Amino acid sequence: xxxxxxxxxxxxxxxxxxxxxxxxxxxxxxxxxxxxxxxxxxxxxxxxxxxxxxxxxxxxxxxxxxxxxxxxxxxxxxxxxxxx
Amino acid sequence: xxxxxxxxxxxxxxxxxxxxxxxxxxxxxxxxxxxxxxxxxxxxxxxxxxxxxxxxxxxxxxxxxxxxxxxxxxxxxxxxxxxxxxxxxxxxxxxxxxxxxxxxxxxxxxxxxxxxxxxxxxxxxxxxxxxxxxxxxxxxxxxxxxxxxxxxxxxxxxxxxxxxxxxxxxxxxxxxxxxxxxxxxxxxxxxxxxxxxxxxxxxxxxxxxxxxxxxxxxxxxxxxxxxxxxxxxxxxxxxxxxxxxxxxxxxxxxxxxxxxxxxxxxxxxxxxxxxxxxxxxxxxxxxxxxxxxxxxxxxxxxxxxxxxxxxxxxxxx
Numbered sequence: 155x156x157x158x159x160x161x162x163x164x165x166x167x168x169x170x171x172x173x174x175x176x177x178x179x180x181x182x183x184x185x186x187x188x189x190x191x192x193x194x195x196x197x198x199x200x201x202x203x204x205x206x207x208x209x210x211x212x213x214x215x216x217x218x219x220x221x222x223x224x225x226x227x228x229x230x231x232x233x234x235x236x237x238x
Numbered sequence: 239x240x241x242x243x244x245x246x247x248x249x250x251x252x253x254x255x256x257x258x259x260x261x262x263x264x265x266x267x268x269x270x271x272x273x274x275x276x277x278x279x280x281x282x283x284x285x286x287x288x289x290x291x292x293x294x295x296x297x298x299x300x301x302x303x304x305x306x307x308x309x310x311x312x313x314x315x316x317x318x319x320x321x322x323x324x325x326x327x328x329x330x331x332x333x334x335x336x337x338x339x340x341x342x343x344x345x346x347x348x349x350x351x352x353x354x355x356x357x358x359x360x361x362x363x364x365x366x367x368x369x370x371x372x373x374x375x376x377x378x379x380x381x382x383x384x385x386x387x388x389x390x391x392x393x394x395x396x397x398x399x400x401x402x403x404x405x406x407x408x409x410x411x412x413x414x415x416x417x418x419x420x421x422x423x424x425x426x427x428x429x430x431x432x433x434x435x436x437x438x439x440x441x442x443x444x445x446x447x448x449x450x451x452x453x454x455x456x457x458x459x460x461x462x463x464x465x466x467x468x469x470x471x472x473x474x475x476x477x478x479x480x481x482x483x484x485x486x487x488x489x490x491x492x493x494x495x496x497x498x499x500x501x502x503x504x505x506x507x508x509x510x511x512x513x514x515x516x517x518x519x520x521x522x523x524x525x526x527x528x529x530x531x532x533x534x535x536x537x538x539x540x541x542x543x544x545x546x547x548x549x550x551x552x553x554x555x
Contacts (some may be wrong), residue, residue, distance in 0.1 A: 155362050157299040157348035158327045162278075165260045166350055174275045181242050191443055198440045202461050205419050208378050212420040214386035226472045227485040234440040238243045238457055238490055 156206075188237050195236070241279075245265070246442050249283045249300030249431075258282070261353040265290040269345075272429065272452035278350025281429060281452065283343055286310060286336040291524035294357040296330040299349035302398065302407060304373075304471055306433055308340030312370075317395045321373025322397045324407075326367040328360025343431055343471060345407075373397055373409050385482050389418035389462075395469075402525065404477035412437055412464040421460045421483055423493045426476040428453050440486065456493040458486065 162170075203226055210218030240433060244249065255268035265287040273280040279299070286308070305321040311414075313332035317323075327348070344351075359365055379393035391413040398407040403427070412435070421440070429452040434448045440461045445451070453459065481497055502509045512520070 155327055155363055157277075158360055158362050160298045160352070162350065163260050165258075166278075166352075168276075170278050170350055171250065172275075173270055173273050173280070176270065177242065177244070177273050178273070181244065181248065181362055182511050184247065184437065194443065195410065195441065199463075202419065202440055202486065203459075203484075209419065212389050212418050214482075215388070216390050219418075221484060227487065229487055233486055235489075236458070237245065238454065 180225075185237055240272045240276050241272045241452050241454070243452065243454055243457060245453050245457075246272065246445050247450045248446060248448050249450060250446075252449035254285050255285075255382050257351075259351050259353075261295075261355075262351070263290070263292050263353075271343075271431070271450045275347060276344065279346050279348055280351065281343065281345045281352075281431075281450075283341065283431075283448075286340045286342075287338040288337065290334075290339070292334040293351075293355045294330055294333050295353050295355045296328050296360055296363070297325065297346070298327055298352045298354070300327045300347045301325050301351075302345040302347070303342055304397075305340055305342045308336060308338055310334055310336045310342075312515040317370070321372045322370070322407075323548055324367065324369040324398045325554050326364045328363030329365055329368050330356045330363075332357075345473065369398060372399065377409075379411065382421040384478065384480055388480070389416065391416040392418070403475070403523075405473070405475050406478070407471070407473045410470050410472055412462075412468045414465065414467045416462070416464040416467075418460060418462040419488060421458050423456050423458050423481050423497075424474070424478050425455050425481075425497055426454055426474040426478050428472065428474050428478070430470050430472040433471060434467045435464065435466060435470070437462065437464040437468045437470075456497065458488060458493065507518075 206221045207223060207226065208220070210220045213219050242320055249269045249271065252269055254269055256264075257266040257268045267285040267287065269283040271281040271283060290310075303321075303325070303376040305317055307319055309316050309318045310321075311317070311366045312334050325542060362504075373395050377395045377397075380505075381390075382388050382392060382394050383387075393411050395409040396406055397409065400406065410430075416437075430450070432445055432447050434445050434447050435451075438444050439459050441459055455499070475506070481493065
């Protein structure tokens with residue numbers, strides 16, 4: 155029994171409503187901040203794709219495999235996002 | 239859980255505010271980290287003001303409390319930083335107080351926060367699932383036992399493990415100069431809060447002390463790095479499997495499809511059965527039939543997950 159059925163009070167409903175509204179605003183702010191991070195992220199991704207070819211890609215714990223150049227993925231043309 | 243993707247969020251950027259949910263005593267403040275708009279389940283940073291007093295009572299939903307600073311007293315015992323409580327729905331805890339104040343994290347797992355004054359358990363409470371431990375003093379760090387596992391230097395203390403869903407709550411730390419060069423996603427939702435330290439993820443940048451995320455399933459995260467070390471608390475809502483890869487641009491749909499393809503290859507017989515049986519509601523003989531609150535959504539071959547069941551009539555023998 156994770157939750158016991160009960161009736162939610164009007165005050166609790168109002169509290170939830172306000173929190174949901176604020177969470178939507180928080181989410182929109184995160185989207186904007188993450189969009190602004192795009193140039194830095196592009197650099198980090200380029201560095202990562204370089205490292206997995208030189209130092210290697212973590213397969214499991216300390217097992218590392220070097221990725222061959224032909225295995226490196228190519229960026230698709232569609233819009234890229236990290237927050238869903 | 240149907241919470242949105244909140245990542246990253248740093249609670250140090252916002253102020254505490256008074257917690258005004260009905261039933262709760264005065265003297266508690268909070269910062270909302272994430273909230274499920276459907277059922278009100280939520281994660282919050284909380285502050286108990288010096289002199290806080292709470293009578294014995296219970297919640298209608300299971301909750302977890304982790305103390306980060308200060309101390310609280312429950313009954314006769316005082317609990318300091320690192321203390322963790324798993325309180326099942328309906329389990330009454332003794333009177334609680336905090337003479338000098340405390341901060342912590344409070345997770346309501348299946349419904350909105352509630353407090354009902356009571357010195358006895360609710361009739362449906364599962365008292366045997368109550369747990370309390372000081373994770374700093376009484377538990378030691380271990381390597382993760384996943385396969386595939388996180389890179390060396392990421393250690394855990396498992397605080398709670400749900401044997402039905404395999405959801406778990408855990409402290410984790412990353413050692414100084416930790417690095418893990420892969421991209422991960424999981425079949426479960428995952429959330430974490432940085433108690434101390436800064437780590438870095440390729441998608442989201444740096445997450446400092448007070449940093450938090452709630453991440454729904456199949457969202458890419460990583461590569462990972464941590465210069466000076468990090469102490470954090472994490473939670474999942476079901477079994478965690480590390481689907482590692484190195485394509486930074488895959489999306490949720492592709493990641494989910496890959497996970498399903500892996501099930502097809504790892505458990506071919508089960509995969510076939512689920513796809514051909516027509517009744518997508520398997521029953522575990524060790525548990526009830528499964529229409530209780532908080533149970534997994536399912537359908538009956540028609541794709542209608544949001545259906546209702548009438549109570550079954552028992553035949554007289």
